[in-house]
Amino acid sequence: KVLNFGSLNVDYVYDVPHFVCAGETIASSGRGIYSGGKGLNQSVAAARAGLPVYHAGSVGPDGGILVDTLRQNGVNTDFIKLQDAPSGHTVIQVDPNGQNCIIVFGGTNRMIGKDHIDGVFGGCACGDILLLQNEVNNGAYIIQKAHETGMTVMLNPSPFDEEIRNLPLDLVDYFVLNEIEGAGIAGTEDPEKILETIFSRYPSAQILLTLGMLGSVYYDGNCVYRQAAFPVEAVDTTGAGDTFLGYFTYGIVKGLEPQEILRLASRASAITVTRKGAAGSIPNLEEVLRETF
Numbered sequence: 001k002v003l004n005f006g007s008l009n010v011d012y013v014y015d016v017p018h019f020v021c022a023g024e025t026i027a028s029s030g031r032g033i034y035s036g037g038k039g040l041n042q043s044v045a046a047a048r049a050g051l052p053v054y055h056a057g058s059v060g061p062d063g064g065i066l067v068d069t070l071r072q073n074g075v076n077t078d079f080i081k082l083q084d085a086p087s088g089h090t091v092i093q094v095d096p097n098g099q100n101c102i103i104v105f106g107g108t109n110r111m112i113g114k115d116h117i118d119g120v121f122g123g124c125a126c127g128d129i130l131l132l133q134n135e136v137n138n139g140a141y142i143i144q145k146a147h148e149t150g151m152t153v154m155l156n157p158s159p160f161d162e163e164i165r166n167l168p169l170d171l172v173d174y175f176v177l178n179e180i181e182g183a184g185i186a187g188t189e190d191p192e193k194i195l196e197t198i199f200s201r202y203p204s205a206q207i208l209l210t211l212g213m214l215g216s217v218y219y220d221g222n223c224v225y226r227q228a229a230f231p232v233e234a235v236d237t238t239g240a241g242d243t244f245l246g247y248f249t250y251g252i253v254k255g256l257e258p259q260e261i262l263r264l265a266s267r268a269s270a271i272t273v274t275r276k277g278a279a280g281s282i283p284n285l286e287e288v289l290r291e292t293f
């Protein structure tokens with residue numbers, strides 16, 4: 001079982017002729033409202049891969065769409081606390097070239113109390129693996145609690161900021177990083193050096209580094225495995241990393257061979273990038289296994 005203590009965002013997406021400038025008011029020609037947040041996307045990915053997923057987090061009265069999306073994907077939402085404050089949300093401008101520009105408001109994602117965390121970890125043996133990103137507050141306490149409970153801790157330090165260094169990273173069993181997060185943690189941009197640096201600091205951790213179109217690298221504590229990205233026509237790379245992480249987690253829980261895990265996760269995220277959107281574009285396991293590229 002997987003416990004994802006993660007962010008839940010309502011994404012408000014506006015089509016604009018160009019990004020709004022200082023002092024300017026522009027009209028939007030279309031608006032979409034979507035469920036998002038790295039936490040939600042990763043729960044959906046792990047659930048579509050076929051894992052039993054519990055999502056812990058917090059929403060406000062405007063967060064019904066988020067809970068509904070998780071439930072529709074078979075994710076358990078018993079540990080999502082309703083608070084009297086706005087849910088995490090983003091305001092996204094999309095221009096005619098498909099470029100975007102985003103404001104994120106943490107809202108209830110940043111209001112996770114220690115009593116809530118104690119309840120999640122104390123009330124039940126709700127997971128074997130904890131997934132955590134960097135969009136909820138009290139991350140250090142969450143990692144500590146998961147470790148005390150004997151869970152495997154998988155950290156995706158995304159989006160990267162300096163606060164990551166204050167987390168008890170020595171308690172992390174799996175680092176899942178893209179190049180930016182890897183460079184942030186290791187202080188170097190070279191993928192080999194990122195692996196070496198993280199390994200030298202946290203020798204018992206396993207490391208998955210995703211490199212966009214250049215594929216992925218996984219150090220499982222013994223060997224380094226590499227996987228090229230599948231050549232597809234990318235339409236929207238949003239959610240690629242979240243899909244990879246969900247399927248990687250599936251492979252770990254199911255005890256698949258490392259190379260097989262990378263192949264499966266790459267195939268799944270290649271499908272995601274061929275579709276527009278985030279959570280909605282994540283394929284399920286059947287689709288991934290049917291894909292022949």
Ligand code: ADP
Pocket residue numbers: 178179210211212213214215216228229230231232234237238239240241242244265266269270273
């Ligand atoms: P993130 O979304 O966190 O930045 P990456 O960009 O590293 O993560 O992408 C994660 C994985 O998704 C890559 O390792 C690769 O397997 C796959 N992927 C990303 N972009 C593409 C692409 N343009 N074509 C095919 N696969 C891709």
